[in-house]
Amino acid sequence: MTVSELKQFFQKELSAIYSESENNELFSIFCSQILGLDKFQQRRSSERNLTHDELENFKNIIAELKTGKPFQQILGETEFYGLKFSVDENVLIPRPETEELLEIAIREIRKLKPNNSVFKILDIGTGSGIIPVVLKKHFPDAIVSAIDYSEKALETAKKNAVFHHAEINLIHQDYLNANLNEVYDIIISNPPYIGIEEETEIADSVKEFEPKMALFSPTSNALIFYEKIAEDCKSHLSEKGMVFLEINQKLGEETRSLFSDVLSQVHLVKDLSGNDRFVFGKK
Numbered sequence: 001m002t003v004s005e006l007k008q009f010f011q012k013e014l015s016a017i018y019s020e021s022e023n024n025e026l027f028s029i030f031c032s033q034i035l036g037l038d039k040f041q042q043r044r045s046s047e048r049n050l051t052h053d054e055l056e057n058f059k060n061i062i063a064e065l066k067t068g069k070p071f072q073q074i075l076g077e078t079e080f081y082g083l084k085f086s087v088d089e090n091v092l093i094p095r096p097e098t099e100e101l102l103e104i105a106i107r108e109i110r111k112l113k114p115n116n117s118v119f120k121i122l123d124i125g126t127g128s129g130i131i132p133v134v135l136k137k138h139f140p141d142a143i144v145s146a147i148d149y150s151e152k153a154l155e156t157a158k159k160n161a162v163f164h165h166a167e168i169n170l171i172h173q174d175y176l177n178a179n180l181n182e183v184y185d186i187i188i189s190n191p192p193y194i195g196i197e198e199e200t201e202i203a204d205s206v207k208e209f210e211p212k213m214a215l216f217s218p219t220s221n222a223l224i225f226y227e228k229i230a231e232d233c234k235s236h237l238s239e240k241g242m243v244f245l246e247i248n249q250k251l252g253e254e255t256r257s258l259f260s261d262v263l264s265q266v267h268l269v270k271d272l273s274g275n276d277r278f279v280f281g282k283k
């Protein structure tokens with residue numbers, strides 16, 4: 001089978017699940033991984049014959065894609081904020097909104113902190129470790145800590161921190177039932193914020209393949225993490241310290257108001273899709 005025949009086969013097999021443009025993108029991603037061909041080379045190599053192993057690899061990938069498994073989990077990696085991160089079934093696949101959260105955080109921290117200043121950052125619910133790794137890359141002198149309740153997620157976060165040579169203090173902790181030991185200058189979090197009653201609105205592929213602990217609030221109260229973070233701001237956020245949060249789009253005002261008493265400035269910001277998605281503020 002040639003590359004161009006494989007492309008037709010790939011699209012025919014997956015046309016019921018993915019649109020033509022998604023199929024093209026997926027084909028290109030796996031062509032690059034398995035055959036080592038970028039988009040330009042794919043076009044130039046359309047008549048190249050596949051080896052038996054290459055074809056078998058593609059058949060296995062098609063079978064996995066048919067189950068609805070996210071392509072990032074099949075690849076075992078994803079790109080986030082211009083960097084490569086390992087992902088697996090134990091962590092949330094990083095979302096573009098979290099890149100927006102980091103853009104805001106990096107911009108605001110830069111306004112506040114001179115270059116080379118030493119300050120403490122805490123990420124709550126770190127998952128694959130994308131947030132602390134990106135922040136450590138931008139603020140190499142910061143002391144960065146990250147909490148997660150999932151030991152397996154922390155293993156993935158450790159792998160990513162080591163890959164990026166980012167020194168991060170990874171803490172295994174049930175944040176909702178533990179006390180923080182330190183005072184931080186920056187608290188950042190993308191905690192589980194989907195309410196139990198919203199479960200039916202979430203795509204099956206997300207519920208089936210991504211960890212429930214990463215998605216859903218453990219109680220019927222979708223704001224439980226934000227309430228604890230607001231409380232912690234009183235004694236575990238330094239004077240003029242800042243908080244950056246990704247939030248449930250349906251609970252923008254409710255989330256903001258949790259912080260109006262503990263922070264001097266609180267902002268509710270929309271994401272690129274126009275949904276209330278971030279709350280940030282300064283003590």
Ligand SMILES: C[S@@+](CC[C@H](N)C(=O)[O-])C[C@H]1O[C@@H](n2cnc3c(N)ncnc32)[C@H](O)[C@@H]1O
Nearest residue numbers: 125126127148149150174175176190191192214
């Ligand atoms: C929405 S995911 C965010 C992951 C990552 N920060 C990101 O933005 O892609 C939430 C994370 O919170 C963690 N988590 C859930 N309950 C927790 C708890 N009680 N204490 C600490 N972490 C928790 C989950 O394991 C998951 O990794």
